Amino acid sequence: EVQLVESGGGLVQRGGSLRLSCAASGFTVSSNYMSWVRQAPGKGLEWVSIVYSGGGTYYADSVKGRFTISRDNSKNTLYLQMNSLRAEDTAVYYCARAEDYDSRGAFDSWGQGALVTVSS
Amino acid sequence: DIQMTQSPSSVSASVGDRVTITCRASQGISRWLAWYQQKPGKAPKLLIYAASSLQSGVPSRFSGSGSGTDFTLIISSLQPEDFATYYCQQANSFPLTFGGGTKVEIK
Numbered sequence: 112e113v114q115l116v117e118s119g120g121g122l123v124q125r126g127g128s129l130r131l132s133c134a135a136s137g138f139t140v141s142s143n144y145m146s147w148v149r150q151a152p153g154k155g156l157e158w159v160s161i162v163y164s165g166g167g168t169y170y171a172d173s174v175k176g177r178f179t180i181s182r183d184n185s186k187n188t189l190y191l192q193m194n195s196l197r198a199e200d201t202a203v204y205y206c207a208r209a210e211d212y213d214s215r216g217a218f219d220s221w222g223q224g225a226l227v228t229v230s231s
Numbered sequence: 232d233i234q235m236t237q238s239p240s241s242v243s244a245s246v247g248d249r250v251t252i253t254c255r256a257s258q259g260i261s262r263w264l265a266w267y268q269q270k271p272g273k274a275p276k277l278l279i280y281a282a283s284s285l286q287s288g289v290p291s292r293f294s295g296s297g298s299g300t301d302f303t304l305i306i307s308s309l310q311p312e313d314f315a316t317y318y319c320q321q322a323n324s325f326p327l328t329f330g331g332g333t334k335v336e337i338k
Contacts, residue, residue, distance in 0.1 A: 146327075148275075155318065155329055155330075155331050155332045156267075156269075156275065156318055156320070156329040156332075157329065158320075158326060158327040158328065158329065161325075161327070169325045169326070170326075171326045172232075172326065205274055205275070212322075214281070215265075215280040215281055215284070216263045216264075216265060216280065216281065216322025216323075217265035217277050217280035217281075217286075217320070217322065218265070218267075218275075218277060218320075219277045219280075219286060221274035221275055221276070222274065223274060224274055
């Protein structure tokens with residue numbers, strides 16, 4: 112069974128840093144496209160970042176230069192390092208898998224989400 | 232960036248009703264469109280990928296169509312468990328973008 116479990120969320124001051132983790136089971140993170148998507152309280156979904164199976168990465172302009180997506184193949188875990196956090200980064204952060212992204216372009220499995228709150 | 236515009240933003244419907252949600256892209260995205268369902272406090276769930284392909288395990292009352300800039304999600308006969316918010320997402324180019332959501336409420 113495919114499962115994604117996020118951790119690392121919490122309360123952080125503006126300008127601070129936080130690292131989210133997403134532990135995967137039932138599949139291999141490095142063989143799939145993996146992404147982070149966030150949702151501010153009461154708002155819609157916003158794509159944050161993606162890492163290709165080949166290792167390439169893309170970021171939303173709103174986080175470029177501040178956030179870094181990475182993975183640890185030995186731990187089968189995806190990460191999101193978030194630096195210089197702003198109030199507008201407050202959201203639930205979901206990790207998501209895109210199996211066969213090149214032909215589907217969609218995220219078929221999602222974690223339960225991790226809440227990040229940035230205080231000012 | 233490609234803007235995704237969903238309509239309506241909310242719809243009130245009864246069990247058994249046919250519900251239609253539309254999604255318009257600001258530029259052509261071929262068939263690179265997915266639909267998700269999200270219930271309060273839960274993660275999104277993939278319903279449709281590549282505009283019209285039904286994700287495994289999703290009931291056949293859900294269907295998607297369209298290509299280019301205009302897309303449609305249809306729920307043929309609304310069930311109690313379908314009351315939720317629905318999002319479209321384009322995967323034609325980065326940054327990936329989502330529509331603003333359509334909340335399907337009980338009439």
